[in-house]
Amino acid sequence: MMNAATNQGQSAVPLDKFLALPDFEPAAKQVLPHPVYEYIASGAGNEITLIENERAYDRIRIWPRVLNDVRSVDTTVPLFGKMLSSPILLAPAAYQGAMHPSGELGTVRGAGRAGIPFVVSTNTTIPIEELIKEARAPLWFQLYTQNDRGYTSDLVQEVEASGCEAVCVTVDTPVLGIRTRQFRAGFQLPPGVSTPHNRRGGGAGGNIDPSLHSHLQWQDIDWLRSIVRSKLWVKGILHPDDADRAIKMGVDGIMVSNHGARNIDTIPATIDVLPAIHERVAGRVPVIVDGGIRRGTDVLKALMRGATAVMMGRPYLYALAVGGEDGVARCIELLTKELIYVLRLVGKASVKELDRSLEWPPVAS
Amino acid sequence: MMNAATNQGQSAVPLDKFLALPDFEPAAKQVLPHPVYEYIASGAGNEITLIENERAYDRIRIWPRVLNDVRSVDTTVPLFGKMLSSPILLAPAAYQGAMHPSGELGTVRGAGRAGIPFVVSTNTTIPIEELIKEARAPLWFQLYTQNDRGYTSDLVQEVEASGCEAVCVTVDTPVLGIRTRQFRAGFQLPPGVSTPHNRRGGGAGGNIDPSLHSHLQWQDIDWLRSIVRSKLWVKGILHPDDADRAIKMGVDGIMVSNHGARNIDTIPATIDVLPAIHERVAGRVPVIVDGGIRRGTDVLKALMRGATAVMMGRPYLYALAVGGEDGVARCIELLTKELIYVLRLVGKASVKELDRSLEWPPVAS
């Protein structure tokens, strides 16, 4: 079992030894209790999609250009009239209090140092009111709805009142996924760690009641649209028809996600379905993609295939486990720096210039 | 050699530790005598098709939809005016008395607890009359014909009189397959285990007389059609022209099977030839597919490619070896539960809604 002292941020390994995002996982595996590591690392079924989320990026070839003016590089992304400092966000992930004593506070501080948004999970172990006090960058809220509309409505009002700038409703989890590996590891929330915003999932760890979300349907998006005053994203879209329907209901943005490959195995990698969704969305709303982001080249590929921004998940959780706030900040710094270098190396001075002409072989039009 | 006491159903490993079908094989390998394990596990030749039967499912990508009403899920399948409780059957497999003391009795009881049909092999080690007494779900009979039409005719009358609801004649085994690995293991029926319905194959274990079935020809299907009063299936079809010819002879159903990859190596995975057969059959008769079913997603894929139902083979044999009747029931329970979860996760409330629009990338039409 984890010795609580070992991951208080005083890691034996100095953070400057972490040179790329893949470095964090083996270090986190050393420091985390096995069930917690398994909770983060595992995917659904035989984990074919889990692997595919990364391999799909690996297969994409970037076709670089040379001799353009890349003396300065612009990574800012306009979004709803403001600017994100970079096209990178931190994806929602539950139970961070089981990963590091600082829990989501470490994450919000690390994100704040880089100035990038953090999407807080409904299953946060720290109340949103405490997180917002430490936030130096936008907080967004990931929403698991519950059968009780009153509870959901109260929750939305509460997080918006706290200052969350967006609500991202997860639509891909009517029941919990086929998480064989996670169930085998027997992950449970440690004593003293709870989920203040989830009445039912709190003490249950991975064993959430399967009936929890199965009610959520298209008409609920209409209802959510009527009560959400901040920006409303739907998270978990993989099909262009579903993206289109959600946009017609007035959502502000589409999150292309396969839930980190935790729900159904052998569904496509998100980066592979992105082009079809990008084409259907046709610029009406921004599109964010998550799943498999490990390198600056991955961010570049997502953007050249039409994403407005990306969300990174597991790497920052491993970094949190290894180094708390400092780990998260280091993780973001490495990915951002790689993106800036890669932009220069492919001859593009701005993320706004990225499109599929950067992909080899040329995509048939 | 196997200690007979070790697999009487009092397995050291509690069955609730088995979380998915792939869990049963390593446990069965521990408990089974090596030649018996090899008999179950092995395939023809270099076992390329054996692996391919599973890999072909792994390669298919499901394209899930969201926000549909999946509060209740319907897995029932109408068949010949009745309803199957789920699209899952137990495939025929010989010599189950060598796998567990209860033999086919364990299987029929396990299937009965789940209410799904069990297709009993001609090479059953328990007489069909005894099995039918324990049956709480339909029994079907897999038929190996023999040169002696009188013997075959008597056998069909006997099993139909006992209450079998269907006869599934195997048409893909004019001679025994190229079973290098099985022959090397030297599988033989243990003392005291016999095949009461197979006059010639009984004591011979894997060394069945190659001339056993080589007589079986198209005209025999005509003859069988004339004597079978229950439903007649042909098992072992891989080519649309053969499916069509059999249907024109009046068979009630087509079983797409490569004999569990035990006969010829480097033939296609069944799931890969299914679409062409589904298109040719064009709904005239139901189509069942076996080979490689290990996950709920596999069942879903078979149905979306046109199967009416699937048959599972090796996993329930391993489960029988590990836990007898309880093992078989657990195995069926796990697969059925995965199917129900996956249906919800892909946004389909009924197996009747499954078609190829759920496959990514879209199939050219």
Place this chain on the structure above:
Amino acid sequence: MMNAATNQGQSAVPLDKFLALPDFEPAAKQVLPHPVYEYIASGAGNEITLIENERAYDRIRIWPRVLNDVRSVDTTVPLFGKMLSSPILLAPAAYQGAMHPSGELGTVRGAGRAGIPFVVSTNTTIPIEELIKEARAPLWFQLYTQNDRGYTSDLVQEVEASGCEAVCVTVDTPVLGIRTRQFRAGFQLPPGVSTPHNRRGGGAGGNIDPSLHSHLQWQDIDWLRSIVRSKLWVKGILHPDDADRAIKMGVDGIMVSNHGARNIDTIPATIDVLPAIHERVAGRVPVIVDGGIRRGTDVLKALMRGATAVMMGRPYLYALAVGGEDGVARCIELLTKELIYVLRLVGKASVKELDRSLEWPPVAS
């Protein structure tokens, strides 16, 4: 080094333990001196084509038919007005005296017991006159020409006078191949073993003078045609244009071969170029293919892609090393038996019925 007693045919492993051709290689590796094993096993360069010769067969999918009359199976192949008992020949291979004390005598006796032709290499270690005395099946002669036309002419006359029924001139080896692995192993002919029909290659083992064959050109085929009174085959054709040109010069048959992947690495597998050559040849002459034949399914695939017959190479050399004449006979028996079984299992009663309709997916026409 090899203890001469160990492979005199009194192998410790009884030959009935060899159940398929791949069984012979590991046993041969045990009994052969390392350089001799390497000489047989190795290919050119990084051995990509060596592996590909087998993998290309593995990738081809057979589409079996059912319920045809396969009670008797016909494997005979008409050739030049006679009948071969099966579509299998033994490929030419040098230096068999280094592999087993009986050398080519073991091979000719083993081939004779199965009644299949053996193509004797110019680099045979037993004179053709001695081999012909033991032959119970046709002997063919593989010819390496030499700059001295008189010597070549004498050699052709000598082997034809001895009773060889065909001369197969190797056209793909103007210089020795890039045989890195063979050179590293330092293969040399053992003392007392020589090549009586090769004046220059005799004592040199693998270190044949690179200038040996580089003279051979198209006009020499004209000349050979004028002096060869038996059947003239060109061996080493991979391009349809070369096949066509040779046929127009009057050769009797085409041998599609990449020299067992021993000459140039990363050239195609023979089975992959066969269809294009078959189409160009258009039945004018028979076509034989070698390279990668290990299973009955491989023979079937070669025939369904247009080959008249196949030559097997390395497997019979390993069998010779393991068991001399008995080993060669066992090796041929296993392959022939697999072919007969596979014919029945795919629903074909004769090798003459094989064509590309047996290939899945259907080949676009």
Place this chain on the structure above:
Amino acid sequence: MMNAATNQGQSAVPLDKFLALPDFEPAAKQVLPHPVYEYIASGAGNEITLIENERAYDRIRIWPRVLNDVRSVDTTVPLFGKMLSSPILLAPAAYQGAMHPSGELGTVRGAGRAGIPFVVSTNTTIPIEELIKEARAPLWFQLYTQNDRGYTSDLVQEVEASGCEAVCVTVDTPVLGIRTRQFRAGFQLPPGVSTPHNRRGGGAGGNIDPSLHSHLQWQDIDWLRSIVRSKLWVKGILHPDDADRAIKMGVDGIMVSNHGARNIDTIPATIDVLPAIHERVAGRVPVIVDGGIRRGTDVLKALMRGATAVMMGRPYLYALAVGGEDGVARCIELLTKELIYVLRLVGKASVKELDRSLEWPPVAS
């Protein structure tokens, strides 16, 4: 750490034991300090392109022809009115003084013995003036420009005055690549080794100031064209549009390179983008390709896809480490000999006859 005595050219392994280029790497790994080995061996990111540079060659299939006159083979390549003795050059590589005591002197001598050009890096550890004294074959100069045009201009004049016949300006490195593995190894120039022609990169080893080259833009090619009196190549082109633009600015040649896969991971293998560039260049200027050349077949493939010549990189560095001048000479000898053998084996008497008709399957036109 390296014992300075071990790689003075008195290698324990005689050079005639090196039979092919891949033999040098493991031997060099034994003799080199770990950080230096890592500096040579490593690539950008996850090293997908590093592997792909070789695998792309492995995937290409050569379609050999037979019976042509290949008694003599011509490897000469006309270039700018002179003849190269072979289509092989030594690619630029920095810091060779860290790899062997003789540094670039060993390389220039080895290249001279084979009569092939050596492209000296700006980061040479031996001044160009000393190298030119030992040169028995053309020296070309690889140029990293610096912000200070005066410095660059002086450098070009100096190397041209010394006798360099070409200036190859690197255009693909506005910042240093994402060299995770190299950074982890902590490569630094050893004491006493410096880069006399690089004012800023000298003592910094791998830690070159990222701002070093980011200024270089298309207008600088115009300027370079105006000051370079010898031949001007642009090195690092992967896109046909960039090749075209450079040619229109008057450059003398295009070097298709991905910087040995050291800059951006998951960009295409050079051999895969070569055909598109060859087609656009359309013979206006010569095209040289580097990256992944390990075998004579690789040289052949590059030429048949349109390259005028190739540059070999890592193999000669390993050979230098192992055997100094003798190692480099052996390395070139092996590759050249393989090329000559392969030409004969594919039926081509001259490198000038190579085109894509030698590629299988036939390329759609």
